Amino acid sequence: MNRVKELREQQNVKQVDLAAALNISQATLSNWERGVHDPDNESLGHLARFFRCSIDYLLGNTEVRHVADLSELEQYQPYFRMMEKAHDLGIAPGDLQTAIDFFVEAKERDENLGK
Numbered sequence: 001m002n003r004v005k006e007l008r009e010q011q012n013v014k015q016v017d018l019a020a021a022l023n024i025s026q027a028t029l030s031n032w033e034r035g036v037h038d039p040d041n042e043s044l045g046h047l048a049r050f051f052r053c054s055i056d057y058l059l060g061n062t063e064v065r066h067v068a069d070l071s072e073l074e075q076y077q078p079y080f081r082m083m084e085k086a087h088d089l090g091i092a093p094g095d096l097q098t099a100i101d102f103f104v105e106a107k108e109r110d111e112n113l114g115k
Contacts, residue, residue, distance in 0.1 A: 002033070002035065003057065003058050003059075003060060004029070004032050004033050004039075004047060004058065005033040007051045007053070007058075008033075011051070015029055015030065015033075018050070021050060022043065022046050022047070022050065024043070042087075044058060044059070052066065053065045053066060054066070082096075083096065
């Protein structure tokens with residue numbers, strides 16, 4: 001993960017500070033930067049948000065660092081926050097989707113009854 005080190009150094013962020021921001025150990029971050037281990041998918045998402053770049057850029061799949069229009073993603077921020085909160089509470093993604101489907105169906109039913 002040489003791009004992590006590259007981005008961190010470009011932004012003058014110390015390894016210890018980035019590790020703290022990501023809630024990981026400095027040794028873990030060091031291992032990513034040296035290519036000893038790769039971050040898991042969740043950590044890749046945290047890194048991409050921290051550095052405001054795409055996961056593809058972090059992985060070296062593209063040379064385009066920034067998402068073309070981050071304003072498109074702004075509309076999804078409530079959903080991202082909800083998913084993060086569900087994760088923090090130990091709610092599995094499938095269970096969260098089941099709950100969302102239930103509420104959407106209930107809302108549609110209520111709207112149809114009101115007509």
